[in-house]
Amino acid sequence: MNNFVYHNPTKVLFGKGTISKIGAEIKEFNAKKVLMLYGMKSIFKNGVYKEVMESLNSNGVEVIEKGGIKANPILSFVEDAIEICKNENIDSILAVGGGSVIDTAKAVAAGALYEANIWDAFEGKAALNKSLPIFTVLTLSATASEMNAFAVITNEKENKKWAFTAGIDSYPKVTIIDPSIQTSLPKEQTVYGAVDTLSHVFELYFDGTENTNLVDEFAEGIIRTVMKNTKILLNDPSNYDARAELCWSATNALNGVIGSGRNYGDWATHTLEHSISAFYDVAHGAGLAVMFPAWMKYVYKDNPSKFAQLAENVFGIKEGTELEKAEMGIEKVSQFFKEIGAPTTLNDFGITADEIEKLTENAAIRLPLGRRKKLMKDDIREIYKLAVKV
Amino acid sequence: MNNFVYHNPTKVLFGKGTISKIGAEIKEFNAKKVLMLYGMKSIFKNGVYKEVMESLNSNGVEVIEKGGIKANPILSFVEDAIEICKNENIDSILAVGGGSVIDTAKAVAAGALYEANIWDAFEGKAALNKSLPIFTVLTLSATASEMNAFAVITNEKENKKWAFTAGIDSYPKVTIIDPSIQTSLPKEQTVYGAVDTLSHVFELYFDGTENTNLVDEFAEGIIRTVMKNTKILLNDPSNYDARAELCWSATNALNGVIGSGRNYGDWATHTLEHSISAFYDVAHGAGLAVMFPAWMKYVYKDNPSKFAQLAENVFGIKEGTELEKAEMGIEKVSQFFKEIGAPTTLNDFGITADEIEKLTENAAIRLPLGRRKKLMKDDIREIYKLAVKV
Secondary structure, X not given: OOOEEEOOOOEEEEOOOOHHHHHHHHHHOXXXXXXXXXXXXXXXXXXXXXXXXXXXXXXXXXXXXXXXXXXXXXXXXXXXXXXXXXXXXXXXXXXXXXXXXXXXXXXXXXXXXXXXXXXXXXXXXXXXXXXXXXXXXXXXXXOOHHHOOOEEXXXXXXXXXXXXXXXXXXXXXXXXXXXXXXXXXXXXHHHHHHHHHHHHHHHHHOOOOOOOOHHHHHHHHHHHHHHHHHHHHHHOOOOHHHHHHHHHHHHHHOOOOOOOOOOOOOOHHHHHHHHHHHHOOOOHHXXXXXXXXXXXXXXHHHOOHHHHHHHXXXXXXXXXXXXXXXXXXXXXXXXXXXXXXXXXXXXXXXXXXXXXHHHHHHHOOOOOEOOOOOXXXXXXXXXXHHOOOO | OOOEXXXXXXXXXXXXXXXHHHXXXXXXXXXXXXXXXXXXXXXXHOOHHHHHHHHHHHOOOXXXXXXXXXXXXXXXXXXXXXXXXXXXXXXXXXXEEOHHHHHHHHHHHHHOOOOOOOHHHHHOOOOOOOOOOEEEEEOOOOOOHHHOOOEEEEEOOOOEEEEEOOHHHHOOOEEEEOHHHHHHOOHHHHHHHHHHHHHHHXXXXXXXXXXXXXXXXXXXXXXXXXXXXXXXHHHOOOOHHHHHHHHHHHHHHOOOOOOOOOOOOOOXXXXXXXXXXXXOOOOHHHHHHHHHHHHHHHHHHHOOHHHHHHHHHHHOXXXXXXXXXXHHHHXXXXXXXXXXXXXXXXXXXXXXXXXHHHHHHHHOOOOOEOOOOOEOHHHHHHHHHHHOOO
């Protein structure tokens, strides 16, 4: 087990009827004027907008709002919101939405206290360590952004989808997760959320660390829980307990619990996917469903033991050599993604072999990718090839 | 899944060579004068005292020290330490030791800011919500006190071993866990730590909550990890990775991770054990090794499904009726405790059937005990009978 620091100060209120508590929680931090960020129309349809506003009003918290954040949130929106913070003396940021909204909030909260352009922090030109306090009401479980310090933003002018953190200040102070509001999600959002969660587990599980036992148990537990409850929800979308399990699994996949003692995750596959969604209007989870099996098929042979462990502990595959078990396990992952209706090849997004070079160039801006196997440009190209139907 | 609040702000520094960081961590909180609490001689033998002192000195943190805390820490020590805090303008508490030292620190830290006697909080006569900042250097993994807000103290005049919390302030600000210093522990302390950890998992796992999936996976993962690595350590006490797994399992057994969405745990067995160690010089883990199988044997028939789940998922028992599986699982728990050399009956402590009434009276001061099955005085007596050799 590697040395590690575990520190996650986010307070989570989880369960039915918790959204109405947001105002009181924000008031505890003496917030006076909040910038509330949100996405498209869904929070008006499901009643979340009204409930949040009533809670803020009844606690005397002033609100300025800015909606319209889309999947793969963009830098220009972040810049506009930072301007509002600076001009309006905003003292806190409230994200009401999924990972895109929360990631935007993190960039805005740090950018509001930074004199130059926030993209500096994404480029690594500035190391930020302070931000306005962040609060979240989660409406779509997938990224775990509600309980970690990371944000991924797309610089749409440069086609760069990159990550940053302002450290401990980027953890939301309070996060509210009411699984019952996610029962109205379109089926594909549930599926992509599940894929995103599994991908986070895989990035950590397969990062090449030796001698991890407890965190592997936790990781395998999340995988089994997500697979089981996603199937339940596809048949019975309003099943509260299954939804709650999926929500809490998504948070735990990337809040530090299963990452302790590892090599910080591999993250090559996320970069391969970010290159796709930087160019195409592809949901992050959809892209990951294609890219993870491709990455697995490319890297497993060098050291199949962890893939064999996945096969044994998650899929109950006890027969065969280590290499055979590894192959059967990867096949099971692909089968599961197919079974829940996730895309399986880049062609499903209209991306053909002709576009591999463009994706490869973009993904290869900062090399090498990954930790388990350090991928160079030729490796990246081969993995994209594995993701295109032949 | 029940609604829950998850909020654990403790920062954990885990791994080899981390103890020397304590001074810098305390300095971050602007602490000027620390009361350092510790137990008996072990921190002088293993070098921890010297390392902590050097770190405090080199960071300009003034120290007053008070040692001598024993297992089952007592109220009079807490009262004396509170006096020191009040007279010496102590602004922070540093616990260097195991659960007894850390529990003492929590009571002292809260008591220093309370005008009356701290035992009021244990009796439920006062609800405290503030304390001096607490820092810990853990030298014995078992109680998880290093990453939770609970403290158990024995009022030795009244033979009451009871718990209290001052809420979020009772979480240590920073905890340092260096597993390598635990390699010099006597074998029985490793064993009792493992039993204590498993008991915390059992209290939560068997609390009667329905529909818990992810946290059950996590709980079963801890059980498997503890059993596996305890056996490794008994053959190879200096195995760092096995020790590290045991340490991190102990912390995660009671830091909220596996408790989310449950009914807060059962805790009847802990009360049954506390009644024992309030009278006799019995290590908490030793008492639990006797009482948990006894409790299980008394309660499982009413609702054997969770016991059958343990049998299946932890011990691989797939054959038989639910009741049969439950029984085989409980037998496996007993066998494991025996295998690692833990006591199996109250007679191992010199306690005979004659003393059951005294233990029963003491355990029955606040009834009912437990949540899964609400135990009244007659139930308690029967469980103690099951713990005595016939």
